[in-house]
Amino acid sequence: AHVSFDASALKQFVHDNELSEIQAMVNAADSQLREGTGAGADFRDWLHLPTEYDQEEFARIQAAAKQIQSDSDFLVTIGIGGSYLGARMALDFLHDSFYLAHADNDDQTMVVFAGNSLSSSYLQDLINLIGDKDFSINVISKSGTTTEPSIAFRIFHEMLVKKYGETEANKRIYATTDKARGALKTEADANGWETFIIPDGVGGRFSVLTAVGLLPIAVSGADIEQLMAGAAKAEATYVDPDLTKNEAYQYAAYRNILYRKGYTTELLENYEPNMAMLAEWWKQLAGESEGKDQKGIYPSSANFTTDLHSLGQYIQEGRRNLMETVVKLDQPNHDLNVPGAANDLDGLGYLEGKSIDWVNTQAYRAVVAAHNEGGVPVMTVHIDKEDEFTLGYLIYFFEVAMGISGYLNGINPFNQPGVEAYKTNMFGLLGKPGFEEVGDKLRAQMND
Ligand code: PA5
Numbered sequence: 219a220h221v222s223f224d225a226s227a228l229k230q231f232v233h234d235n236e237l238s239e240i241q242a243m244v245n246a247a248d249s250q251l252r253e254g255t256g257a258g259a260d261f262r263d264w265l266h267l268p269t270e271y272d273q274e275e276f277a278r279i280q281a282a283a284k285q286i287q288s289d290s291d292f293l294v295t296i297g298i299g300g301s302y303l304g305a306r307m308a309l310d311f312l313h314d315s316f317y318l319a320h321a322d323n324d325d326q327t328m329v330v331f332a333g334n335s336l337s338s339s340y341l342q343d344l345i346n347l348i349g350d351k352d353f354s355i356n357v358i359s360k361s362g363t364t365t366e367p368s369i370a371f372r373i374f375h376e377m378l379v380k381k382y383g384e385t386e387a388n389k390r391i392y393a394t395t396d397k398a399r400g401a402l403k404t405e406a407d408a409n410g411w412e413t414f415i416i417p418d419g420v421g422g423r424f425s426v427l428t429a430v431g432l433l434p435i436a437v438s439g440a441d442i443e444q445l446m447a448g449a450a451k452a453e454a455t456y457v458d459p460d461l462t463k464n465e466a467y468q469y470a471a472y473r474n475i476l477y478r479k480g481y482t483t484e485l486l487e488n489y490e491p492n493m494a495m496l497a498e499w500w501k502q503l504a505g506e507s508e509g510k511d512q513k514g515i516y517p518s519s520a521n522f523t524t525d526l527h528s529l530g531q532y533i534q535e536g537r538r539n540l541m542e543t544v545v546k547l548d549q550p551n552h553d554l555n556v557p558g559a560a561n562d563l564d565g566l567g568y569l570e571g572k573s574i575d576w577v578n579t580q581a582y583r584a585v586v587a588a589h590n591e592g593g594v595p596v597m598t599v600h601i602d603k604e605d606e607f608t609l610g611y612l613i614y615f616f617e618v619a620m621g622i623s624g625y626l627n628g629i630n631p632f633n634q635p636g637v638e639a640y641k642t643n644m645f646g647l648l649g650k651p652g653f654e655e656v657g658d659k660l661r662a663q664m665n666d
Contacts, residue, residue, distance in 0.1 A: 219602075220601065220602045220607060220612075221465075221611045221612050222465060222599070222600045223465035223598070223599055223600075224597070224598040224599075224600060225472055225597055227595070227596040227598070228472060228476075228595050228597065230590065231481075231595040232472060232475050232595070236475050238461070240471050240474070240475060241459075241460075241461055244459055244461060244471055244622065244626065247470075247621075247622045247623075248459035248467070248622065251265070251618075251621045251622060251625060252265075256625050256630070258630040259632075260418075260419055261419055261420065261632035261633075263418070263419030264419075264421075264424035264425070264427070264617055265453070265618070265621075266453065267417075267420065267427050267428065267449070268446050268449035268450035268452070268453045268610070268614065269453055271427070272415070275429065276432070276442075278412075279414065279429055279436055280442070282392055282412060282414075282433060283433060283436035286327055286392075287327045287437060287439075289354070289390070290327050290352045290354040290390070291324070291348075291351035291352050292328050292329075292348050292351060292353040293327055293328070293329045293330070293353065293354050293356055293437045294332055294344070294355045294374050295329055295331050295332070295356045295358065296331075296332045296333035296355060296358060296367045296370045296374065297331075297333055297358035297367050297430070298334045298335075298364060298366045298367055299364075299502060299637075300421065300422020300423040300502065301360060301364075301394075301416075301422055301430055302331060302333070302358070303423075303498055303499040304425065304426025304427075304430060304431040304499055304613075305329070305331075305426065305430070305431045305434040305435055306331055306495050306498070308426065308431060308435045308440065308445075309329055309434070309438050309440075310493070310496070311492060311493060311496060312435070312438070312440045312604065312605070313439075313492075314551075315492055318330070321347065326439065327437055327438070328438075329438045330347065332344055332367075332374060333364075333366045333367030333369070333370035334366065336365075336366055341370060341373055345373070345377065350381075353378070353390070354378075354390040354392065355374050355375065355378060355390060355392065356392045356393075356394060356433055357371045357391065357393050357394070357395075358393075358394040359394075359400070359402050360395060360396055360400075360416045360422055361396070361400055362395050362396065362399070362401040362402030362403055362404075362405075363401055363402075375387070378390055378391070388409050388411060391409070391411040391412075392411065392413075392414065393411045393412070393413045393414070394413070394414040394415075394416060394428075394429045394430055395414075395415075395416060396415070396416060397416075397417075397418070414433060415428075416428055416429070421506075421632055421634070422502075422634075423502045423507065423634075424503070424632075426613055427446065427449055427610070427613065440606055442606070444605070444607045444610070445606040445607070445609060445610040446610060447607055447610065448607035448608055448609060448610025448611040448614075449611060449613060449614040451607070451610075452466075452610070452611040452612075452613075452615055452618075456614070456615065456618050465615075466615045466616075466618045466622070467619070469543075469597065469599070470619040470620070470623035470626060472597060473515060473541065473543070473623060474623060474627060476541045476595055480539055481539055481541040481595060482515060482516060482539045483515065483516045483517075483539055484504070484516070484517055484518065484540075484541050484543060485519055485520050485540060485541070485543070486500050486519045486520075487520045487521070487543065487545070488521055488544070488545050488546075488547075489544070489546060489578050489579075489581070489582055490547050491521065493521075493545060493547075494519075496545065496612075497519035498519070500517065500616055501517045501518070501519060503620050504616075504623075505517045506634045507621075507623070508620070508623065508629065508631065510629050510630070510633075510635070510636060513629070514627065514629065515623075520542075522581070522582070523578070523581050526581075526585065533589060533594060534589065534594075535592060538593045538594075541595045541597070542589060542596045542597070543597045543598070543599060544596065545601060545612070546599070547601055547603070547604060548600055548601065549602055549603045550578075550604075551603070553573045555574070556569040556570055556573075556577070558570045558571070586598070599612070642656055645657075646658075
């Protein structure tokens with residue numbers, strides 16, 4: 219299997235009978251998800267995206283990627299949250315560790331990101347990186363009104379028009395947005411920008427396999443057909459609600475069993491630095507899907523072996539509310555052996571000739587045993603390799619697991635009412651028309 223789930227390190231935490239005892243609830247969650255009888259049913263279109271995507275648009279994405287590769291050194295991908303994390307994690311996962319260091323390579327179009335923070339220094343640094351090189355923009359926003367990407371887009375849009383003039387600039391802007399609504403759609407139509415659609419029934423955090431993720435991933439040179447093929451394979455694999463047969467559902471069930479025993483924080487972990495962003499993507503998927511109605515597993519992450527030298531202490535001996543899910547790569551893209559040395563002053567002779575990936579795997583095994591001993595349940599999602607097919611498969615594994623998991627915990631996994639609350643306050647403080655009263659009230663509270 220390209221992706222497989224291993225719960226063998228849960229033995230001391232979950233009894234054998236517990237999985238069969240939660241089966242009836244999983245069946246109910248499965249009906250809610252598959253038949254649309256649960257809350258948020260309008261946002262389940264990601265379920266069949268890998269097999270029912272718009273082929274005409276897919277071809278346009280491939281064509282746009284070719285065009286951008288031929289006329290641009292950089293693609294500035296502008297978006298935040300669900301309009302950012304998927305492409306970002308995929309790029310890290312699929313390319314080498316020093317991807318951006320190849321920015322001087324004339325043959326490669328580098329995908330860079332903006333609009334994912336409000337840092338002016340970051341924006342200036344990116345402007346400097348691009349310098350006088352050729353670039354295009356992919357502006358991504360489902361609502362078309364998000365502050366961070368809107369500001370970044372103004373900056374790079376102005377830069378594009380200055381460099382190429384209005385007409386040519388309009389050919390270098392690709393807008394990924396809602397099919398009918400929002401400021402970005404209006405602007406795109408008025409200027410003739412090529413547009414791609416974020417389907418109505420796909421929420422931001424489930425959108426990586428739409429144009430949101432696919433265009434930047436394709437521009438980076440990765441194979442989006444393989445990505446979709448891997449996801450399609452997973453779609454076909456994780457259909458049977460029987461927990462003895464469905465590993466994505468098993469993951470959902472176990473994390474809920476553990477949650478109910480007080481393991482309220484889950485750490486997504488890796489042993490490969492280029493998977494750190496995978497955890498960031500997963501955190502949005504899990505946190506926005508499940509953290510509501512004053513409940514839900516708190517999604518966090520750790521990067522190993524690095525963080526064994528920092529967070530490791532807490533995980534081993536701190537408050538016992540942690541569970542861990544390791545995404546363990548079984549076959550690295552490259553392996554090296556520990557070199558020999560004339561003398562053995564560092565005492566490492568016993569590892570001479572051993573593969574570094576073997577050492578990494580022994581570290582993983584040692585950590586699982588130690589953390590189990592320390593009272594931390596550990597689940598593992600094994601992945602074969604870091605390629606497009608496996609990534610598509612893994613994306614779908616986590617997406618379908620979150621759908622089931624949310625329903626198991628009695629919430630709507632597909633809304634995100636909480637992400638709006640701070641915005642009202644921010645608009646008040648920024649002086650956005652219509653929010654004056656909120657602003658006045660807040661400033662008074664802050665003695666401003
Ligand atoms: O999941 C969400 O709704 C958010 O995290 C959004 O993805 C994020 O705010 C970006 O929204 P938009 O694509 O509308 O700009």
